[in-house]
Amino acid sequence: MADNSIIQSFIAAGTITEFALVSIDGNGKVAVTTASDDKACVGVAQRAASAGEAVDVVISGVSRVIAGGSITFNSASLVMATTSGNVATHATSGNYAIGRIIPNINQTSAAANDQLSIVFTGPNNLIP
Numbered sequence: 001m002a003d004n005s006i007i008q009s010f011i012a013a014g015t016i017t018e019f020a021l022v023s024i025d026g027n028g029k030v031a032v033t034t035a036s037d038d039k040a041c042v043g044v045a046q047r048a049a050s051a052g053e054a055v056d057v058v059i060s061g062v063s064r065v066i067a068g069g070s071i072t073f074n075s076a077s078l079v080m081a082t083t084s085g086n087v088a089t090h091a092t093s094g095n096y097a098i099g100r101i102i103p104n105i106n107q108t109s110a111a112a113n114d115q116l117s118i119v120f121t122g123p124n125n126l127i128p
Contacts, residue, residue, distance in 0.1 A: 005061025020085025
């Protein structure tokens with residue numbers, strides 16, 4: 001199967017962990033996304049990086065992410081950012097969905113700090 005993900009390199013504004021959601025800052029660098037209503041979220045870091053280092057970011061397509069809490073895939077298809085660049089089940093008004101979960105027969109749920117696959121779409125689905 002072909003990987004059609006789009007990856008862009010950015011400079012890290014601070015410490016970034018592998019598979020963390022990242023947002024663009026005022027200097028054009030990326031920092032860990034920490035809020036579900038952050039419209040500057042640009043993608044998922046593909047490796048850990050320190051301030052000033054280059055980091056590859058999936059800006060569109062499939063990536064692993066880290067669960068911020070318990071997620072049951074058959075009751076939640078969309079995820080939003082939460083603290084530390086992790087993801088949580090998309091819920092409530094005022095939050096942006098940043099991607100869709102990709103379930104499989106080997107993983108139908110995730111606990112806090114588990115990895116899961118999503119299709120990153122960016123913060124484009126605001127629930128009113």
